[in-house]
Amino acid sequence: MALKAEEEQFLPSTPGKFKDKWSSGKNRQFYRCFASTSTMFLWALFLVALTAAYLSFQSFVDSGNKFFSAACGGAHWEKQIRSSAQIHRHNGFAVLVTGAAGFVGSHVSLALKKRGDGVVGLDNFNNYYDVSLKKARKSLLNNHNIFIVEGDINDGRMLAKLFEIVHFSHVMHLAAQAGVRYAMENPQSYVHSNIAGLVSLLEACKTADPQPAIVWASSSSVYGLNDKVPFSESDQTDRPASLYAATKKAGEEITHTYNHIYGLSITGLRFFTVYGPWGRPDMAYFSFTRNILQGKPITVYRGKNRVDLARDFTYIDDIVRGCVASLDTSKKSTGSGGKKRGPAQYRIFNLGNTSPVTVPQMVGILEKQLRVKAKKNVIEMPGNGDVPFTHANISSARRELGYKPTTDLQTGLKKFVKWYLSYYGYNNGQSVK
């Protein structure tokens, strides 16, 4: 009880109820004054310590994140970039390819390098799918003297440094968070790469002097719930069915803004389900191949009223030709150092195959190529961002780019399967590696 009484006297109380042994007068004033000064001192000390800790943490984060990682920077690094950017043909380009360790990025980089353009790659090697495949593509590019910078398009200081080292004439922007259905699992990654990353890249391009012309990957998914076929560039694209599609559509609006304000020359390419050797393991044709060879079941989605889903599958070599033609027909950006000097080119093209194939037909082709029957599990398409069909109208690309796809799905999948077996091997139905 005594303790309780003692505790009580130091407990804060409602005004008028506070009891203390410092009755009244000078003693009490002195105590209060002393107590408040020392408390303030302690608080001030605490705040100083907190600020110091915060600042040192921030500079640690800055050095790790915002600027070059250990793999970047330094004289050797700059030398590799300069050498990779060297042009070996008359009037050739110096191209920065973002997403160079990706499927389309690696193919486009090789095509440009082979014809004598200077190519510098950029890729963050994220683990959305098997990183070893990205590293293998990187080795392939290295063998052709293409250097890939390991970095993120959100790293503005690193981008500024790249533009300082090389006066890129063009940027082929293919870095993105791909995949339609994964957007439900990890929505933020789409905002990070396809929105924030895009803006960061455009900021670097707008500030660069000279400004590069930009060609970048939009997507057939922007047509969303559009049911007017074939899809034309002038069709409505304001009903996306997935967050992926919404970020690609937003990218089209964002690039338009940079074209309008800063005079950046911009070409957006709406790719239609691109497939082929060195492809993406998250895509259906790729994962179906793996499962069929391993004797595992595949899930085939079906639309409402038992209607088969269909895609305008487009072979990688056709897409590469469309990308290169877009670079070749790009006009120069008109601004410099962040200031527009006049109107600049702004284009959007469909790059598809113009002959949709149903998913069960695609599976049938794979079964024939692999000589293995698939264990099919057919289910109704879940509400996960998928659209029932895609079909490109490519008249615009044909007219302006001379784009003419030449590979049907049968021929293209044959080439894919050949690559798959040589890359992963085939061992009693088990994929290895």
Ligand SMILES: O=C(O)[C@H]1O[C@H](OP(=O)(O)OP(=O)(O)OC[C@H]2O[C@@H](n3ccc(=O)[nH]c3=O)[C@H](O)[C@@H]2O)[C@H](O)[C@@H](O)[C@H]1O
């Ligand atoms: O053109 C694009 O802009 C996009 O193309 C690609 O998306 P999609 O056309 O959806 O390709 P993909 O996943 O191979 O599914 C193909 C078909 O198989 C069906 N599908 C899929 C998986 C499955 O398990 N079962 C199935 O039936 C599925 O329902 C669909 O009908 C890119 O991934 C995307 O990043 C983007 O670039």
